[in-house]
Amino acid sequence: MFGVGGQELLLILVIILLLFGAKKLPELARGLGKGMKEFTKARNETEEEPEERPKKEK
Numbered sequence: 001m002f003g004v005g006g007q008e009l010l011l012i013l014v015i016i017l018l019l020f021g022a023k024k025l026p027e028l029a030r031g032l033g034k035g036m037k038e039f040t041k042a043r044n045e046t047e048e049e050p051e052e053r054p055k056k057e058k
Contacts, residue, residue: 004012020028 017025
């Protein structure tokens with residue numbers, strides 16, 4: 001996808017672990033999951049919106 005292999009991904013995860021600590025990671029993951037859920041919900045609502053609007057007649 002972005003040209004990131006297994007070793008690069010592992011290095012990134014180790015750096016994140018060192019920066020935030022093991023206790024903070026679950027909280028960060030939870031926040032990321034909630035943000036993704038809200039983004040998906042908003043995207044789905046905007047995709048459905050044009051179908052729900054009544055068409056204006058001339």
